[in-house]
Amino acid sequence: METVNPIERVLRGVAITLVILFFMFPILWIVLMSFQTNETILRMPPSVVFTPTIENYQALITGKLETSAGILEIAFMKNLFNSFFLSTASVAIGLVLGVPAAYAFARLKFKGSEDIAFTLLSFRFAPPLLVLLPLTIYFQQLGLANTYGGLIWVYQLIVLPLILWIVRGYFEDIPADVEYAYRIAGHSWGATFRKIALPLAGPGIAAAALLAFIFAWNNFVFALVLASADKQPVTVGALAFVTASGIQYGQIAAGIVLSIAPTFALALYAQRYLVEGLSLGAVKG
Amino acid sequence: MTVQLSLKAVDKFYGPISKGVHAVKNINMDIHKGEIIALLGSSGCGKTSTLRMVAGFEDTSRGTITLAGREIHRLPPVKRNVAMAFEGYSLYPTVTVRENIAFALKAARLPEAEVAAKVTEVAEMLEITDILDRYPTSISGGQQQRASLARALVRDADLHLLDEPMGQLEPQLRTLLRGRIKHYIKERGLTAILVTHDQTEANAMADRIAVMEGGVLQQFASPEEIKEAPANLFTGTFVGEPPMNVFPATVTEAGGMIHLDLQGGLDLKYPVSEFSDPVRKAMVASRQIVLGVRPYAVHRSDQGAPAQVVANQWLGDQTHIAASFAGGAIVLVEHDFADVVLGQDIRVQLKPEDLHVFDAKTGQALSHGAELA
Ligand SMILES: Nc1ncnc2c1ncn2[C@@H]1O[C@H](COP(=O)(O)OP(=O)(O)O)[C@@H](O)[C@H]1O
Numbered sequence: 102m103e104t105v106n107p108i109e110r111v112l113r114g115v116a117i118t119l120v121i122l123f124f125m126f127p128i129l130w131i132v133l134m135s136f137q138t139n140e141t142i143l144r145m146p147p148s149v150v151f152t153p154t155i156e157n158y159q160a161l162i163t164g165k166l167e168t169s170a171g172i173l174e175i176a177f178m179k180n181l182f183n184s185f186f187l188s189t190a191s192v193a194i195g196l197v198l199g200v201p202a203a204y205a206f207a208r209l210k211f212k213g214s215e216d217i218a219f220t221l222l223s224f225r226f227a228p229p230l231l232v233l234l235p236l237t238i239y240f241q242q243l244g245l246a247n248t249y250g251g252l253i254w255v256y257q258l259i260v261l262p263l264i265l266w267i268v269r270g271y272f273e274d275i276p277a278d279v280e281y282a283y284r285i286a287g288h289s290w291g292a293t294f295r296k297i298a299l300p301l302a303g304p305g306i307a308a309a310a311l312l313a314f315i316f317a318w319n320n321f322v323f324a325l326v327l328a329s330a331d332k333q334p335v336t337v338g339a340l341a342f343v344t345a346s347g348i349q350y351g352q353i354a355a356g357i358v359l360s361i362a363p364t365f366a367l368a369l370y371a372q373r374y375l376v377e378g379l380s381l382g383a384v385k386g
Numbered sequence: 387m388t389v390q391l392s393l394k395a396v397d398k399f400y401g402p403i404s405k406g407v408h409a410v411k412n413i414n415m416d417i418h419k420g421e422i423i424a425l426l427g428s429s430g431c432g433k434t435s436t437l438r439m440v441a442g443f444e445d446t447s448r449g450t451i452t453l454a455g456r457e458i459h460r461l462p463p464v465k466r467n468v469a470m471a472f473e474g475y476s477l478y479p480t481v482t483v484r485e486n487i488a489f490a491l492k493a494a495r496l497p498e499a500e501v502a503a504k505v506t507e508v509a510e511m512l513e514i515t516d517i518l519d520r521y522p523t524s525i526s527g528g529q530q531q532r533a534s535l536a537r538a539l540v541r542d543a544d545l546h547l548l549d550e551p552m553g554q555l556e557p558q559l560r561t562l563l564r565g566r567i568k569h570y571i572k573e574r575g576l577t578a579i580l581v582t583h584d585q586t587e588a589n590a591m592a593d594r595i596a597v598m599e600g601g602v603l604q605q606f607a608s609p610e611e612i613k614e615a616p617a618n619l620f621t622g623t624f625v626g627e628p629p630m631n632v633f634p635a636t637v638t639e640a641g642g643m644i645h646l647d648l649q650g651g652l653d654l655k656y657p658v659s660e661f662s663d664p665v666r667k668a669m670v671a672s673r674q675i676v677l678g679v680r681p682y683a684v685h686r687s688d689q690g691a692p693a694q695v696v697a698n699q700w701l702g703d704q705t706h707i708a709a710s711f712a713g714g715a716i717v718l719v720e721h722d723f724a725d726v727v728l729g730q731d732i733r734v735q736l737k738p739e740d741l742h743v744f745d746a747k748t749g750q751a752l753s754h755g756a757e758l759a
């Protein structure tokens with residue numbers, strides 16, 4: 102056993118605290134901002150002392166934004182729902198398509214399989230702006246512009262390669278003989294996929310789904326161009342706070358807090374899957 | 387005797403045919419119902435590849451495989467009705483040992499009571515009853531190996547393939563289980579192929595041994611026959627412990643004597659009458675031969691050829707003496723404590739009836755003692 106001397110332990114603690122402060126500070130500041138009015142946020146010098154207010158959250162939830170120019174309708178809750186719906190549906194479809202494909206790529210080494218898998222991955226290399234213009238035109242002609250279906254389709258560019266490549270790695274880590282043992286015991290190929298491969302890759306699939314969800318949730322460009330107000334997710338909807346009469350920092354902050362809350366909660370909840378997923382190697386041998 | 391498994395001209399290439407790794411070369415083999423066959427060979431000789439083709443995990447590059455009258459080499463594993471214990475155990479990590487063993491029985495829709503009884507029986511036989519409710523990751527390698535073996539043996543399949551099923555076990559347990567497993571297989575009339583590189587295991591368990599090397603089936607015969615009449619130089623030197631002594635020699639016949647010229651200027655002379663006629667003719671015709679003699683057939687004798695002791699090991703029940711001889715070394719086994727010291731000059735005798743003669747060019751056996759091969 103390694104014995105840690107007290108000084109080293111203290112230094113380590115300090116270092117970790119600094120790192121955590123550095124990364125958490127912006128988030129903490131935003132949380133603080135979300136409970137302040139524009140006046141207290143913008144005062145000079147800034148201060149952490151203020152009387153908290155929940156009017157930012159109220160405005161977001163009721164959908165009525167009071168500005169000096171009058172009352173503005175905002176669709177924040179609708180945006181939040183859109184984000185939720187688009188991300189969930191995209192990941193669900195991504196899993197349905199991607200997991201069996203990942204299994205095929207992992208287990209069946211057919212001619213050109215590497216090329217196909219790599220082509221799918223290469224979608225992640227292309228900058229979205231490159232495909233946006235042609236995509237917009239196609240979508241308008243096909244009537245897919247500003248539909249959930251169209252957006253979910255485009256979101257597959259984000260989630261499918263991610264799921265495919267992560268899950269494929271997990272499938273490859275399962276020793277083929279474990280599956281052979283099941284097949285020779287009188288089970289079909291499909292049953293083996295469901296009963297052996299899927300459960301063993303489960304933590305990996307969960308990890309991939311989580312990452313894909315976060316990527317889909319954070320997407321901005323596709324949604325900005327391809328969706329109008331009623332289909333927009335929060336990432337785009339937040340632009341509404343940049344109004345003619347000024348930027349509503351308090352509401353933006355509250356919007357950010359509300360929009361990161363789901364992914365944050367999901368990440369915390371799924372942490373154990375991620376850890377389990379990473380220790381899948383224990384299955385080997 | 388009905389043929390249960392038949393391999394006809396079976397080849398395995400990893401990669402494209404004729405270009406890839408040629409792991410199994412033109413294997414022909416008929417295995418009878420109820421037989422236990424040992425597939426014996428050094429690491430990498432193609433034993434596992436052969437099993438995997440029979441099981442259906444690797445496709446058969448060429449040739450046909452027939453099991454219980456059905457051509458199976460193009461069927462998926464699920465349709466072959468073969469049970470297998472894997473070299474790497476390959477237990478399902480998410481379920482207990484008990485469920486691992488019961489999986490195939492449940493898939494075959496056996497009644498629950500019967501499943502439980504079969505699992506208990508095989509677990510008792512393999513001494514794993516105490517770990518039945520543990521998970522594979524929480525038990526030792528030896529226990530995993532027995533669980534994997536149990537999973538194969540519990541089934542009532544047309545063929546049982548056991549890939550080095552006892553490699554991880556301690557010697558005592560291995561000896562005990564050898565007997566029990568053999569009894570279990572015989573009692574049920576199962577047909578089994580046991581892959582091993584342990585010749586003691588092969589001798590103890592198998593009705594016939596298939597010796598493989600370099601992807602080629604070298605000999606397929608009973609343990610006695612393989613020992614008494616090895617088909618070629620490889621089998622002769624591979625099977626037997628300590629290994630057979632071999633010496634290249636040139637044969638000439640002159641003045642009623644057979645001369646065997648060994649290396650180091652050693653000339654062994656035998657009266658022609660000591661060899662049977664056909665053996666003498668075959669040796670003379672071949673001229674360049676390799677002489678093989680088992681260590682326990684080499685005796686010290688005053689009439690023998692000179693040798694000098696280089697090692698003397700008393701193993702508790704027998705002595706292994708190594709001596710420099712004919713430009714090489716010779717090993718002899720004596721069943722008593724031998725009072726010889728290093729450097730001591732001894733004389734060793736090779737009797738014609740103990741000689742295995744191989745053709746030097748082809749390595750094929752010409753004769754064993756007085757019999758032609
Ligand atoms: N999947 C594979 N791809 C390429 N070569 C292989 C593969 N499996 C085995 N081999 C080669 O085939 C030969 C026989 O291997 P194997 O059947 O595993 O031998 P054994 O079980 O007798 O040790 C070896 O040379 C090995 O390297």
Ligand SMILES: [Mg+2]
Pocket residue numbers: 430433434435473
């Ligand atoms: Mg092997």
